Amino acid sequence: MDFLKNFIIYLENLNHTDLIIAFGYILAFFLVWFLTIFVLKRKFSQLPQIKAITYSTQAVIFTALGIVSYKHIQDPVLKSLYRDTAISITAILLANAVFSFCSKRNFLKYLTYFGLLLALIVEIAIIFTSHQQILQILLPLRKLLILISLYPIIDSLIELISAQRLKKLLKIFNLAIFSIIGFLWEINKINFDITAFIGLAIIIAATLIYSWFVSHGSVLLKKFLKRYFLSDEDLEVFIESLNKLSFLILLYVYWIIGIFYLNLNDLISYLKNIVLLDTNLVRISIYNLLVSFFIFFFFYYLLGVLKKGIKIFFPPEHREDKGGSLEAVIYNLGMLLNVTASLSAIGLSWKAILPLAGALGIGLGFGLQTILNNYVSGFILMFSRNIKVGDFIELSGSAGKYINNNDDYIFGRVEDISILTTRIKTLDGIDILVPNSTFVGNQIINYSLRSPYVRVRFPFGVAYSSDPDKVKEILLKLAYDCPWAKNYYKPPSVWFTELGDSALIFELRIWIDIRELWRNPYATISYSLTDWVYTNGFKRLKEAGIEIPFPQNDIWFRNNLKVVIENEQGRKIAEL
Numbered sequence: 001m002d003f004l005k006n007f008i009i010y011l012e013n014l015n016h017t018d019l020i021i022a023f024g025y026i027l028a029f030f031l032v033w034f035l036t037i038f039v040l041k042r043k044f045s046q047l048p049q050i051k052a053i054t055y056s057t058q059a060v061i062f063t064a065l066g067i068v069s070y071k072h073i074q075d076p077v078l079k080s081l082y083r084d085t086a087i088s089i090t091a092i093l094l095a096n097a098v099f100s101f102c103s104k105r106n107f108l109k110y111l112t113y114f115g116l117l118l119a120l121i122v123e124i125a126i127i128f129t130s131h132q133q134i135l136q137i138l139l140p141l142r143k144l145l146i147l148i149s150l151y152p153i154i155d156s157l158i159e160l161i162s163a164q165r166l167k168k169l170l171k172i173f174n175l176a177i178f179s180i181i182g183f184l185w186e187i188n189k190i191n192f193d194i195t196a197f198i199g200l201a202i203i204i205a206a207t208l209i210y211s212w213f214v215s216h217g218s219v220l221l222k223k224f225l226k227r228y229f230l231s232d233e234d235l236e237v238f239i240e241s242l243n244k245l246s247f248l249i250l251l252y253v254y255w256i257i258g259i260f261y262l263n264l265n266d267l268i269s270y271l272k273n274i275v276l277l278d279t280n281l282v283r284i285s286i287y288n289l290l291v292s293f294f295i296f297f298f299f300y301y302l303l304g305v306l307k308k309g310i311k312i313f314f315p316p317e318h319r320e321d322k323g324g325s326l327e328a329v330i331y332n333l334g335m336l337l338n339v340t341a342s343l344s345a346i347g348l349s350w351k352a353i354l355p356l357a358g359a360l361g362i363g364l365g366f367g368l369q370t371i372l373n374n375y376v377s378g379f380i381l382m383f384s385r386n387i388k389v390g391d392f393i394e395l396s397g398s399a400g401k402y403i404n405n406n407d408d409y410i411f412g413r414v415e416d417i418s419i420l421t422t423r424i425k426t427l428d429g430i431d432i433l434v435p436n437s438t439f440v441g442n443q444i445i446n447y448s449l450r451s452p453y454v455r456v457r458f459p460f461g462v463a464y465s466s467d468p469d470k471v472k473e474i475l476l477k478l479a480y481d482c483p484w485a486k487n488y489y490k491p492p493s494v495w496f497t498e499l500g501d502s503a504l505i506f507e508l509r510i511w512i513d514i515r516e517l518w519r520n521p522y523a524t525i526s527y528s529l530t531d532w533v534y535t536n537g538f539k540r541l542k543e544a545g546i547e548i549p550f551p552q553n554d555i556w557f558r559n560n561l562k563v564v565i566e567n568e569q570g571r572k573i574a575e576l
Contacts, residue, residue, distance in 0.1 A: 006128035010077070018078050021069050025082070029062060029089050051100035052208065059093035062086065077127060084123060088116040091149070097208070098156045108152035115149025140186055147182045154178065157207040184267065199257040210250045214243055225312070234308045241304030248298045284347050292346035299338040307331045328389060328417040332378055335419055374420040377436035381417055387439055389414050392447040392514050393424065395438070400428050452515045453489050458533050461503030463547035468496055468504065474540050475508045481536070484529045485510040503549050508533070 011019070036058065040051050066086030073079045092113060099109045122142040129135055154174055158167055218239050225235055258264040271287040278284075307327040314326075381387050390413065397410045405428060412426035421433040438444075447454050462471055472494040479485055479492030490511045498505035512529065541548060567573050 004128075006130070007124055010128065014075060014078065018073050018075050021073055022078060022082050022085075025062075025066065025069060026085065026089075028065075032058060033093075048100040052097040055093045055097040055100065056205075056208075059090050059097070062093065063090050066090070081120075081124065081127070085120060088120055091116060091153075095153045095156075098153055101156075101159075101211075108156060112149045112152050115145045119145040119149065143182075143185055147178070147185075151178060157203075157211070181264075181267075199260070203254060203257055206250055206253045210246055213246055218243055234311060237304060238308040241301045241308070245298070245301040245305060248294065248301065251294070252298075288346050292342045295345050296338060296342040299334065299341065303331055303334040303338070306334070328378075329383075332417075332419055374436045377440045378417055378419060378422075380440055381422070381436060386449065387414060387417070387422070387444065387446060389417060391449065392452075394445040394447065395434070395442070399426055399430050399432055403428060403430075447514050452513050453486060453511050454514050455490075455509050455511050456529065458508040458510075458530070458537070459497070460506045460508060460537060460541070461500060461548060462506065462541065463549045464504060466504060466546045468506075470544065471504075471506055471541070471546060472496070474544055474546070475506060475537065478533070478537050478540060479508060479510045482510060482529075482533065484512045484516060484532070486513055487511070508537070 036054060040054065063086070066082075066089070070079065070082060070086070073082055095109060095112045119142050122138050122145060126135060126138045126142065129138070155171070158171055158174060221242075222235060222239050225238070259268070268287060271290070272285050274286040276284045276286065276289065307330045310326055310330060387393060392411070392413055394409055394411045396408070398408055399405065399410050399412075400407075410424065410426065410432060412424040412430075412432065414422060415425050415431070416423040417436070421435055422439065424432045424434060426432065460471070460475065475494045476492060479494075480487060485492060487510075492508065492510040495507045495509065496504070497507045510533075538548065565573055
């Protein structure tokens with residue numbers, strides 16, 4: 001081991017100032033480290049946030065201390081060793097910050113510690129060895145040790161993510177990327193230098209911020225936004241889109257760090273050269289495809305945040321109609337721009353798409369005609385405002401055969417107007433997607449176009465012996481007692497409408513706010529308002545002695561009838 005002998009001789013010949021700076025820095029690190037471990041275990045063993053902040057602060061301090069003291073070292077070889085030692089110490093402190101949140105995986109931190117320590121020892125051996133054969137072994141060994149020491153840090157960062165499915169996907173992705181980059185580094189296709197560790201520090205900091213936001217920040221934001229009376233559905237979409245958008249931002253940070261700090265430009269050039277389609281009009285590579293997918297999903301989730309967040313700026317009474325309409329406009333226009341930007345990133349422009357569409361023939365033309373019709377119809381609906389989000393509409397069709405709803409019409413609330421379809425939620429909780437062109441080319445009944453107040457009719461049949469004035473009095477009193485009736489808007493009325501076959505038909509007419517029926521937990525006319533009116537109406541008419549008849553028929557015979565009465569044995573006992 002001649003490198004050890006050469007190293008000792010080298011240290012003996014160093015000036016005292018360089019030795020004091022180098023060993024003083026190392027000694028200060030170990031003193032602070034062991035003191036921190038002792039204090040944290042006794043005082044803050046159950047507070048990972050305090051541990052992470054402490055180690056992160058120490059990483060910043062030792063980084064600054066290393067940069068300042070590095071300038072005062074004169075020997076060039078020691079400067080190189082001192083620089084790598086400072087980087088390793090910073091990496092250890094940042095790793096401790098990450099490991100603070102992963103107490104169940106503490107065994108991995110020893111892999112990081114020993115990997116970085118052995119990598120420094122191997123670097124000393126590389127500098128002071130004189131054997132070329134040993135050198136050829138030590139160079140790839142140092143790279144391998146660095147990779148081994150970094151992998152637990154990245155793996156622990158992934159553990160901080162709460163979503164289990166995303167965590168599993170990232171673990172597979174991380175292992176694949178780590179293996180590919182490690183292999184390319186080993187065969188000298190890509191090169192890492194000191195800036196790689198700066199990039200690693202930024203990656204760790206960005207991942208910690210993302211993990212905090214997903215696990216704690218989004219919860220605090222959700223509580224804050226509840227003050228603005230956003231609906232639970234809007235709030236869930238907003239938070240989910242924001243979480244996914246923040247993850248894409250984190251990936252973009254990784255990408256930028258890879259370019260500027262990890263020297264991945266050669267890898268990017270390699271991906272650009274893998275061409276999937278190359279014609280006179282378009283050239284699609286793996287790199288363009290990845291960028292196009294990123295742009296599409298980034299703007300897709302950004303639109304999810306914007307279309308729900310914009311409702312905060314509307315007062316609660318206009319949040320459903322005006323806010324919902326603006327939401328639909330933002331989403332549809334945004335998706336148009338998103339698709340255009342994504343196609344441009346992949347290398348497709350309108351000059352390339354139109355000849356391609358023409359080449360595909362008339363069949364594609366008819367298919368696109370239907371899509372375009374629904375897309376344009378969506379904008380007509382949004383700008384004409386004949387149908388808005390929050391409106392209650394009725395259209396022909398059926399929904400709910402499986403749940404024994406045999407109505408030949410569809411009634412429900414407009415929940416969303418998207419690019420091609422309008423989503424309607426029925427009173428039975430069924431979501432129906434109706435093509436936008438349906439609302440432009442057919443008659444649609446809108447119960448809340450100008451006003452949410454509608455008049456509901458309830459027929460009552462009473463016996464012919466009943467007093468009509470008494471019936472009207474009872475039914476009017478019933479209307480004024482009804483909790484759904486909006487008598488301040490228009491007073492109720494009772495009409496004597498028909499002389500039926502077996503009953504006098506009266507019709508009670510009351511005005512209601514149709515939005516209240518939807519907000520009610522039993523929000524159906526059949527099972528809330530109708531049930532209340534008929535139940536209480538039957539009781540009050542019965543208490544007043546007014547009979548509610550059932551159908552009766554009198555049978556008249558043209559000829560005289562002969563009736564014979566017999567006993568059980570069949571003997572005649574009487575004749576009428």
